[in-house]
Structure formats: structure tokens, C-alpha cells
Amino acid sequence: MPRRGSLLAYGLTRLILALPMLLILLTVVFAVLRIIPGDPIYALYGGRAPLSVIMALRHQLGLDKPYWQQYVTYIVQIFTGNFGISLGAHYGGQSVITVIVQKLPATIELSIGSMIVASTIGISVGLISGINRDKVVDVVGRLYGTTIFVIPVFWLGLMLQLLFAVDLRWLPVNSRFDISPSPPATITGLYTIDSLLAGRLDLFVIAIRHLALPCLTLGLVLSGFFAKTVRANLLRTINADYVEAARARGIKERTIISRYAFKNALIPVITVLGLEFAILFAGAVLTETTFNWDGMGRLLIDSIEVQDYPLIQGTIIIFSFIIVLISILVDILSGVIDPRVRY
Amino acid sequence: MLPMLEKRRTLAGVMSWIGLGILVAFILIAVLAPIIAPYPAVGPNSQFLTPPNPLCGACAPPSFSHWMGTDNLGQDVLTRVLWGAQTSLEVMAIGVILALAVGFPVGLYSGYVGGSIDKTILLVMDSVYAFPGLLLAALVAAMLGKGPFNIGIAITVIYIPLYYRVTRNQTLSVREETYVEAARSLGARPWTIMWLYIGYNVLITIPVIFALSAADAILTAAGLSYLGLGIQLPTPDWGLDLSVAQQFLTDGVWWTSFFPGLMIILLTVGLSFLGEGLNDLINPLLKKGRA
Numbered sequence: 001m002p003r004r005g006s007l008l009a010y011g012l013t014r015l016i017l018a019l020p021m022l023l024i025l026l027t028v029v030f031a032v033l034r035i036i037p038g039d040p041i042y043a044l045y046g047g048r049a050p051l052s053v054i055m056a057l058r059h060q061l062g063l064d065k066p067y068w069q070q071y072v073t074y075i076v077q078i079f080t081g082n083f084g085i086s087l088g089a090h091y092g093g094q095s096v097i098t099v100i101v102q103k104l105p106a107t108i109e110l111s112i113g114s115m116i117v118a119s120t121i122g123i124s125v126g127l128i129s130g131i132n133r134d135k136v137v138d139v140v141g142r143l144y145g146t147t148i149f150v151i152p153v154f155w156l157g158l159m160l161q162l163l164f165a166v167d168l169r170w171l172p173v174n175s176r177f178d179i180s181p182s183p184p185a186t187i188t189g190l191y192t193i194d195s196l197l198a199g200r201l202d203l204f205v206i207a208i209r210h211l212a213l214p215c216l217t218l219g220l221v222l223s224g225f226f227a228k229t230v231r232a233n234l235l236r237t238i239n240a241d242y243v244e245a246a247r248a249r250g251i252k253e254r255t256i257i258s259r260y261a262f263k264n265a266l267i268p269v270i271t272v273l274g275l276e277f278a279i280l281f282a283g284a285v286l287t288e289t290t291f292n293w294d295g296m297g298r299l300l301i302d303s304i305e306v307q308d309y310p311l312i313q314g315t316i317i318i319f320s321f322i323i324v325l326i327s328i329l330v331d332i333l334s335g336v337i338d339p340r341v342r343y
Numbered sequence: 344m345l346p347m348l349e350k351r352r353t354l355a356g357v358m359s360w361i362g363l364g365i366l367v368a369f370i371l372i373a374v375l376a377p378i379i380a381p382y383p384a385v386g387p388n389s390q391f392l393t394p395p396n397p398l399c400g401a402c403a404p405p406s407f408s409h410w411m412g413t414d415n416l417g418q419d420v421l422t423r424v425l426w427g428a429q430t431s432l433e434v435m436a437i438g439v440i441l442a443l444a445v446g447f448p449v450g451l452y453s454g455y456v457g458g459s460i461d462k463t464i465l466l467v468m469d470s471v472y473a474f475p476g477l478l479l480a481a482l483v484a485a486m487l488g489k490g491p492f493n494i495g496i497a498i499t500v501i502y503i504p505l506y507y508r509v510t511r512n513q514t515l516s517v518r519e520e521t522y523v524e525a526a527r528s529l530g531a532r533p534w535t536i537m538w539l540y541i542g543y544n545v546l547i548t549i550p551v552i553f554a555l556s557a558a559d560a561i562l563t564a565a566g567l568s569y570l571g572l573g574i575q576l577p578t579p580d581w582g583l584d585l586s587v588a589q590q591f592l593t594d595g596v597w598w599t600s601f602f603p604g605l606m607i608i609l610l611t612v613g614l615s616f617l618g619e620g621l622n623d624l625i626n627p628l629l630k631k632g633r634a
Binding site: 020021024025028029032033146147149150151152153154155158159161162165166167173274275278279281282285286289290300301304305307312316319320323324327 | 569604
């Protein structure tokens, strides 16, 4: 058994604690999909299919069994990686995992880009605000933090589209890539990485140009949260004893801010990051719709539209896995940076 | 220290009043929409003062007879935006009130009894809270079908954990107060203690959460409609009208998407101001009560 307080012990505990969370999420998804009235098969055929076909499909999906039996099968299938076959019009016949593997990179690329935009803008605004407490800059910064957060992400996306793509024509309106040339050969599925791996700088530029607007949209909305957290924490650390001590030793204010106050103000931001990801994914679904971005969010909404039951379930489960994974990573990361939280 | 506190408190006061003003204005708009809206909400009513745009049907830019222009079906955007307040507030009210009705009692109970029951409920609520709200709501909405009431239920799922958590945490601290101890030693029944002595004092934190979750609920409901999971055409709804407007955006038709979005922002800004203002006003009270 690793020593108490060691990083390994801490990481293992987090991992074990995350399991119930995953199980609860999976159970909630099960409850919503199976117990709420609304029959996927009926919805799929609109009551037009002959009874025998409906019965056969119900049997195939195991919907004719009692709930507890369905639940056990459901959990077993998830942990053996069997997510079933898509029923819908778009991806019918393909395995759910295959479809998701195709769509996941687009969402990852969008998420990473947005997080970069959000943290850069948010941390800068929070820092400037915090240093100039109660001055005009601070009021503007705080107002930014509060209002940017309530702007509907899809509306912001449309307005940026209108400005930068329709009026100014600086950037493409939507989608992940130009119609021609074709995107780089799939290695990771991330167009930016793939074009660099293929040594094609021109394709890389195209990919970045397409990424710019969606990432800016989502990043701006998320930046408010960062700005608020950084400002609040900076105000706390700027008056802390160790900062006061540094000031008494005659260290320059600039060094105090960057070396002492700012660094420590960033630690709680990492904890907030986990929560931020939940908002990010919700925002990604909307942003993907606005920018016709062929990712997981679009996949979920498309499958809901055609009532593609296995695909809806698969997409939501993958989202659950990612959320739980991120919460573990965030916990471990804050344990690495701040050893106090390991106890 | 004291003068600054005063200043902060007045700022919070101003914010709450502005927020409350905006909220009342929107409620009035929603109630009076049938009277104040210049045109019928559904169906073409453009006077075609300008020839119809070949790109987007009967849409026309803002003019004197249509302050916010008309949409692709020739419907007056101002009228639809005013009527949209009704749909939005209706969905929000259903969602938030239901969340309160479930989250508050469960939080009260969980905080009061404590122990493993409390831990279990907390774990479940926290797990649900960690999940992206819109995705969960989208899932429930997809199962329940469209319409204001169903969307209200769908967004309730997001806010139950929020009300639960706030109520529970507050209950945990109020439970230890001397007057609760006194009531208990005088032989008050647990039910009475829970509802009358604790519940009443926990209730003070609810307005803040109510306003903040209402702001979020407006956004989520608009998001669901925008995704095509919420309200059905031709009902006027901000999110839905935005999703229709999106098709014509590349032709430079900005007014059909700009104004519904502006309404969403105004209402959510109002509710957030109200929530954050109340938070600053109530929190010192709470701290003082604790000391």
C-alpha cells in the first residue's frame, strides 16, 4: 500500500471515488432513456410498422425484458465496450463505436481551441481587473465577466459569423474544412495535427481558419468564468501574509504580482476547470450546430432527431466517461500542484 | 472597512433594483403581448413597403412600419419577440418552480438526517450536477417531446441538484443553532423542527438561487429550442426563431436573429443582476446572523 499522502495513493483514491459517479451517471441515462414514457421503436416507425417488425426489434434491443434485466445487460455491455448498432437513417448498420470514433476528434479540436481562447482572455481580464481593484478598468472587467457569461453562445456565434464571414469575408462561414483541397489523411482525426504530420502547412492554415470562429465564440463565453475566478483569487492572495512579507522585503510590485500573488491565484482555477468542461460540452453542442461542425454534439442532436436510440445512448455514455475522466484528471492535477489537497 | 461595506451594499442594491425592473418589464411584456404587439404573432402581415427579398422570402429590413423588420414568412419580428417573452417566462417558471419543489424538501431532509442517507443523496446529486446540463435536458426533452411544459420538466432536471445542494448546506449549519437545540429539548417533533425552525431559516438563501437559476434556465430553454428540441413552430419563441433565422444569415439578413438574441440577453442580464445583487445583500445578513 502506497504511503498516505503520496501522489500515487491520492490518484488511486480519486480513481476509486470516481467509479460510483460513473455508475450513477450511467444509471441516470438508463432511467431517462428506458423509464420515461416514449418508445424508441414506436418513434422510429411512427406506428406504421407491422407489429411483428416492432416486436422483433424490441426483442433485438432487449426492450421486452424486465427493467432490472435490461439494466444488467446495459451495464455489462458498456463495460465490455459493446455499444450496439446504429438504427437511424444517417449511420444505420454501422457500429456505434465506429461512428463516435469518427466524430470525437472534431469535438476535441473545438474544445481544446476554445479552452485556449477562454483561458488566455479570461486570465488576462481577471489579472488586469484584480491588480486595478475598484478602478474603471476593474469595473469594465467585472462587467465583462458577468455579461459575456449570459450571452447565448449560439447568438454570439451567429453575430460573429455575420461580421467576420458574411460582411468582412475574412473567415469561412462554417464547417471543418474547405470543399477543396480535401482534408489531410486521417491519423489522429484532428485536422490541425494531421496536416502538420503530413507536412502540409497550407492545409494547416485552412484548418485553423475554420477553427477560428467556433473557438472564438465558445472561448469568449467561457472566458467570463475564468476572469471572475482569477480576479477573486488574486484579491485574496494579494493581501496574503506571504505577499505582505515580500513587499516588506522591498521586492518590486511587478515581481510580487507575477511570482507570488498570481501563481497562487491560479491554483483554484484548476479546480474550476472541471466545472468549466461541463459548460464547455453544453456549449459545444450549440456551437457545433451554429457552425455546422461535424462533431459529437451534432451527432447527438442528429440522432435525437431520427430517434436513433443506440446512438443517442452511446453518445451520452461517451460524454459521461469523458466528464468522469476529466474530473479525475483535474483532481490529480491539483494534487500535483498543491500537495496540501492530497490529505 | 465600514464605509466600503456601505458602498458595496448600495451597489448591490442598485443592481438588484435594475434586475428587478427588467424582470417586471418582461413579465408585463409577456402578459400584455396580445395588446401591445402591433401585428398578429403568426402568419404573414408584412405590408411589403419594400419588395420581398428573393433570397429570404418575405423578409424586409427594419422600417418605420416594422421596427425590427419582418422574417422570411413576412411576420413582424417585433411582434414575435414580444410574444416570445411569454413562452420563455412560462418555460422558465415551470422549470425553476419544479426544481425548487423537489430540491428544497430533499435538501432539507438530507441535511437534517445526515449520515449515510445524506451521503448517498449528495453523491447522486453531485454526479448529475457534474454532467453538462444542456445534454441531460436535451435527452429528457427528446424523450418527453416538444411543448413548453415538457421543456420545463426537462430543464428541471438540471436545477434540482442546485437547489438541493444550497438547501442542504444551509440546513447543515442552521441545524446546529441554539434555537433549534432549544426547540428539540422542549420536545418539538422532528417534522416541526425540520420545516418550521430550519426550513424557514434556510428559505432566505433561495431568492438568490432562484434568480440565478432562472437566468440560466432562460438560456437553456432557448438553447433547446434552437436545437429543435423545444418549442414547435409557429409558436413565437426566441430560440426557435433564431434557428430559423440562421438559414438566412449568410444572405446578410441580420435583424431576424439579432433581436431575439438581444431579448434573451436583456432578460438573463436582468435576472443575473437580481441574483448577484441579492447575494451581496443577503450574504452579510447571513454572516451577521451567524456571528
